[in-house]
Amino acid sequence: MKFLPAKRRRLPGINIVPLIDILTILLIFFLITTTFKRQQPAVKIDLSESEHAAPADANEPVMVHVSKDNALFLDAKPIKIEELAAGLKASLASKPDAKFALNADRAADFGVVVKVLDAFKNAGIQDVPAFTESPPKAPDK
Secondary structure, three states, X not given: OOOOOOOOOOOOOOOOHHXXXXXHHHHHHHHHHHHOOOOOOOOOOOOOEOOOOOOOOOOOOEEEEEOOOOOEEEOOEEEOHHHHHHHHHHHHHHOOOOOXXXXXXXXXXXXXXXXXXXXXXXXXXXXXXXXXXXXXXOOOO
């Protein structure tokens, strides 16, 4: 009696080459999209609300940030209030056509904000817009 030879079954397997291709494409996609993300300031600011808030210009202004603990930042670099006028003058000298703006947290002391505005005036910068946000709209009745 002659028995038929047993057929060898192939063991099931997963081909990981297509998975590596997809992973590489996803990695490239995420690397490219994160480089276009607008950089957020290093300081978390809770802006005040204003009825007349307007969108910012397309040109990035030189920002002075006042955080809620009254720390000052000139373009995300910490600076002391005594050095602020000199830093603003240096920024104005390096970029004469630069615009300047103030970004103060609503919890910051008003006296510190006034000192910052004085530093702007001492540096020869007259028109300083302050960043605000629009208040939430009331629901229609």
